[in-house]
Structures are given as C-alpha cells and as structure tokens.
Amino acid sequence: MSGTRKIKALVSFILCVFFLSVSVSGEDTQSYSPISSFKSYSYNYWGDPVECPDPYTLQGAYSGIDLKAGSFKNLHDIFIDSKGLIYIAASGESEEDNRVLVFDQSLVLLKEYKGVTATDGAFIPFKKPLGVFVTGTGEIYTADGQAKNIYHFAPDGNLIRTISPPEGEIIDDKFIGRYQPSKLCVDNNGRIHVVAININEGIIEFDKDGKFEGFLAAGKVNPNPLQVIWRRFSTDEQLARMSDFVPIEYNNITLDSENFVMATCAVTDEKVVASEIRTKRGTDQGAMVRRLNMLGKDILRRKGFFPPVGDVDVLDLKIDLMAGYRGISRIMDVYTANYGIYTVLENNRNKLFTYDGEGNLLYCFGGPDVSAGGLKTPVSLSGYKDRLFVLDAGTLTINIYTQTPFSKSILSAIEKSETGKNDSAAADWKTVLEQNANYDLAYTGMGKASYMKGEYREAMRLFKLGDNREWYSKAYKEHRKTVVAKWFAPVSAVLILIAAFLWILAILGKRKIKKQ
Numbered sequence: 001m002s003g004t005r006k007i008k009a010l011v012s013f014i015l016c017v018f019f020l021s022v023s024v025s026g027e028d029t030q031s032y033s034p035i036s037s038f039k040s041y042s043y044n045y046w047g048d049p050v051e052c053p054d055p056y057t058l059q060g061a062y063s064g065i066d067l068k069a070g071s072f073k074n075l076h077d078i079f080i081d082s083k084g085l086i087y088i089a090a091s092g093e094s095e096e097d098n099r100v101l102v103f104d105q106s107l108v109l110l111k112e113y114k115g116v117t118a119t120d121g122a123f124i125p126f127k128k129p130l131g132v133f134v135t136g137t138g139e140i141y142t143a144d145g146q147a148k149n150i151y152h153f154a155p156d157g158n159l160i161r162t163i164s165p166p167e168g169e170i171i172d173d174k175f176i177g178r179y180q181p182s183k184l185c186v187d188n189n190g191r192i193h194v195v196a197i198n199i200n201e202g203i204i205e206f207d208k209d210g211k212f213e214g215f216l217a218a219g220k221v222n223p224n225p226l227q228v229i230w231r232r233f234s235t236d237e238q239l240a241r242m243s244d245f246v247p248i249e250y251n252n253i254t255l256d257s258e259n260f261v262m263a264t265c266a267v268t269d270e271k272v273v274a275s276e277i278r279t280k281r282g283t284d285q286g287a288m289v290r291r292l293n294m295l296g297k298d299i300l301r302r303k304g305f306f307p308p309v310g311d312v313d314v315l316d317l318k319i320d321l322m323a324g325y326r327g328i329s330r331i332m333d334v335y336t337a338n339y340g341i342y343t344v345l346e347n348n349r350n351k352l353f354t355y356d357g358e359g360n361l362l363y364c365f366g367g368p369d370v371s372a373g374g375l376k377t378p379v380s381l382s383g384y385k386d387r388l389f390v391l392d393a394g395t396l397t398i399n400i401y402t403q404t405p406f407s408k409s410i411l412s413a414i415e416k417s418e419t420g421k422n423d424s425a426a427a428d429w430k431t432v433l434e435q436n437a438n439y440d441l442a443y444t445g446m447g448k449a450s451y452m453k454g455e456y457r458e459a460m461r462l463f464k465l466g467d468n469r470e471w472y473s474k475a476y477k478e479h480r481k482t483v484v485a486k487w488f489a490p491v492s493a494v495l496i497l498i499a500a501f502l503w504i505l506a507i508l509g510k511r512k513i514k515k516q
C-alpha cells in the first residue's frame with residue numbers, strides 16, 4: 001500500500017509541474033498585464049530600460065466621424081507637406097471609401113480626392129490608394145495598389161500623368177502580377193522611389209519622366225548556413241519544394257532633410273537582429289532602417305549603445321513572457337526631422353522610438369494600452385513642428401502627440417550642438433538632467449561641450465557618467481597631450497640639470513683619481 005501511495009504522489013507531482021509549465025509557457029498571456037504599457041524610457045549601455053519623463057503626450061485620437069470626414073474603413077498612409085497640410089490615404093470596399101483626404105493643422109477637412117480627372121475629362125476613381133506624397137509645389141502622387149498605377153495630379157484633382165508598372169528586360173509577367181505600389185517619395189531631382197507589396201528585388205526607381213530605371217538597395221539575403229549546405233546536396237525536386245532565399249522586403253519610404261532616402265524593412269531575420277543587439281555591432285546586417293544614397297549604399301550611422309532596431313530587451317524571455325508579446329520590433333514607418341533626428345514606428349509593441357543622427361536612442365514612448373494613450377495597430381507616421389501624427393488601423397483613428405518640455409530640451413540641445421552653440425547646448429543638457437538624472441546622453445552632450453572648450457579632464461568625468469567609451473578615449477588622449485605639453489619643458493630641464501650634475505661629478509671623480 002505504501003508503494004502505491006508513493007507512485008500516486010509521484011504522478012501528482014509530475015502533473016503539477018506539467019500544468020505549471022503550461023501556464024507559464026503557453027501562448028495565452030491574458031492573465032498578465034503588460035509591463036510599462038505606456039512608460040517612456042531609453043536604454044543604458046547594458047541594455048536595461050531606464051525610465052524617463054514622457055517626451056510626448058496624447059493630444060487626441062480622432063476618428064473619421066470626429067473629423068466630419070465619414071467613417072474610415074482602412075487607413076494606410078499619412079503625409080504632411082511643408083505647409084502643414086495633412087494628407088491621408090484610406091480605402092474600403094466601396095468607391096466612396098477609396099480616397100485621399102486633406103486636412104489643415106486644426107484637422108478641418110479641406111479636400112477629398114476620390115480619384116483624378118484625365119485630360120479628356122474622364123474621371124478615374126481610385127481603387128485602393130495605399131500611399132501619398134506631396135512635392136514642394138503642391139503636386140500630389142498617389143500609389144494605387146489595386147490599379148497598379150501611380151497617379152500624379154495637381155491640387156485641383158486634374159491628372160498630370162499616370163506612371164504604369166515597370167517595363168524592361170528584367171520585368172516579367174510574374175512581377176507585374178504581384179506588383180502593388182504602396183509607398184513612394186519623389187526627390188528634388190524628380191526621381192520617383194517606390195516600395196511595392198510582395199516585391200523583394202529592392203526599391204523601384206523611376207526617372208523624372210516616369211521611366212523605369214531599375215532597383216535600388218536590394219536587401220541582403222541571410223540564409224541559415226545549414227540550409228545552404230542542405231541545398232547543395234538536394235535534388236531538383238527537393239529544391240522546388242524549398243522556399244527560396246529571398247532578399248528583405250521594404251515596407252515604407254521617405255526623404256530626409258538632405259534628400260536622402262530613408263527606408264524601413266518589412267521582414268528581416270530575427271536571429272540576425274538579435275545577434276546585432278547582443279554584439280552591439282551596428283552593421284547593415286539585420287538593419288531595419290536604412291539611409292540610402294544615390295548608389296543605394298546604406299549610410300545610416302549606428303553609433304549608439306545599440307543599433308536602431310526598436311526595443312533591445314527582447315533577449316530577456318521573462319520580459320517577453322510577462323509583457324504578452326514575442327520577438328523583435330516590427331518597424332512600419334519612419335519620420336525624419338532636422339539635424340538627422342528620426343522617429344520610427346513599430347507595431348509589435350506599438351511604440352515610437354526617436355534617434356539622433358548618430359543612432360543614439362533619445363527616448364521611446366507608447367504601448368498597446370489605448371486607454372492610456374497607446375496604439376492598437378499603428379501603420380503610418382508623420383510629423384510637423386512639435387507634433388507627431390500616427391495612423392492607427394486598429395482603432396481607425398489619427399493619434400496626435402505633442403512634445404513635452406523634456407523632449408523640447410533634448411531636441412534644442414541637439415540643434416544647438418549641431419550649429420556650434422556648445423555652451424547653450426550644455427545649458428539645455430543640464431535642464432534635461434534636472435528632469436532625469438539618469439539620462440546618459442545629457443552627460444555625453446555636456447562632455448562634448450567641455451571637450452570643445454579644451455576642458456578634457458571635466459569631459460572625461462562627464463563621458464564616464466554617460467558611459468560613452470569612445471568619447472572618453474578621445475578626451476583621455478587630448479588630456480594626456482595637455483599634461484605632456486605642460487610638463488615636458490620643466491621635466492626636460494630637470495633631467496638636463498641632473499645629467500649635467502652627474503657629468504660634473506664624473507669629471508671631478510676622474511681628476512681626483514689622477515691626483516692620487
């Protein structure tokens with residue numbers, strides 16, 4: 001009987017362990033509340049989130065009904081021109097829902113384009129407008145995914161031209177079949193850069209006349225080494241069943257203040273990104289945001305503690321488990337401001353991350369808690385002056401966030417530093433530290449101001465507080481040069497005197513020996 005009890009006890013213990021493991025590792029995490037659902041933070045050198053004051057506060061979330069624009073069915077893209085006019089691309093099942101809306105900064109509806117008027121007077125309705133871009137002269141480009149066309153039209157709605165799908169020797173029927181232009185931008189030279197759904201050959205390039213030129217910056221392939229070896233020994237039939245190693249697909253595109261293309265990646269290898277986070281390499285392998293020159297070379301600087309990939313604490317399984325989400329950030333869009341500053345929108349954790357031109361994370365905010373000002377399914381981002389505008393396809397709203405004094409001080413410090421006003425920049429960084437004593441970049445900013453003034457010892461102290469090893473080394477080298485320059489002459493003089501004294505002693509000693 002005792003043996004039977006022991007077996008029952010052992011079985012009960014195993015079942016308890018099993019059910020506990022299921023409750024911890026199962027996909028259903030609704031019993032856990034998300035960690036920091038709307039906490040603002042940055043990351044320190046060690047990858048720990050460091051809470052900071054909110055850089056933005058929610059001004060409001062506005063539906064189509066709120067804006068007297070009718071109910072939104074699907075929201076795709078937002079663009080704000082140099083005058084502050086807000087353009088939104090939306091779609092739906094009916095023709096009435098497929099439109100480009102124009103609002104002013106007070107969110108007053110100014111215009112609604114449901115299509116374009118051709119030169120012969122015929123009206124061409126939009127089928128599925130997925131992207132919108134406006135030039136400095138007010139001309140509008142709309143990417144219609146279902147029509148497979150890009151419509152270039154004037155503010156009065158009259159069609160200027162239609163840019164049809166690409167044509168050329170490298171374009172086949174399969175390409176045209178899957179081609180759906182979704183996002184676009186037009187640079188100062190009139191070149192049209194297009195991101196298309198299901199296209200992984202790169203960014204599609206048209207010249208100023210709308211002629212297809214080729215592909216720009218195809219994403220690098222990151223195959224599993226074991227898969228590569230396996231393919232070498234596979235038959236044709238086996239290879240046909242395998243998925244191809246395809247380059248990364250882009251999902252959004254914009255221009256920065258210097259007319260460089262900024263593009264975000266739709267899909268990338270999570271293991272590669274995790275490796276970049278772990279090693280802090282900051283290479284273009286696993287890059288989720290790219291800054292491209294005319295040759296398609298990625299020139300984005302990644303000098304921060306970690307590469308600009310959104311959240312970097314994804315390696316901590318406990319945090320992932322408790323927060324109710326898995327994996328790396330999924331970058332959906334990027335908005336660029338002056339002095340190299342840019343903000344990326346991601347919809348895995350529904351947050352916004354702002355970086356400076358060196359790739360340092362300035363702050364992150366947002367989260368999945370809509371009741372606390374967060375987002376549900378953010379898809380597009382733009383900005384104007386001190387506000388950020390986010391389209392949320394989950395709530396079908398336009399969310400507007402306004403800068404707080406904390407972020408204003410940071411951005412002001414960067415602007416002054418970039419324009420050579422180092423003392424004023426240091427004063428702004430000091431204001432930042434008064435609001436958040438653990439803000440590493442403020443110490444670095446003050447350290448750079450001291451460095452520029454030749455105060456290398458003080459710069460070393462500040463760089464050490466900011467965990468900035470690179471600039472600490474620079475300050476140390478300059479400090480060493482200063483010390484050497486300061487003491488070289490007196491030390492040399494003393495050494496010369498000592499040498500002369502010893503020489504005299506030696507001569508006197510020799511004379512004394514001769515006399516003896």
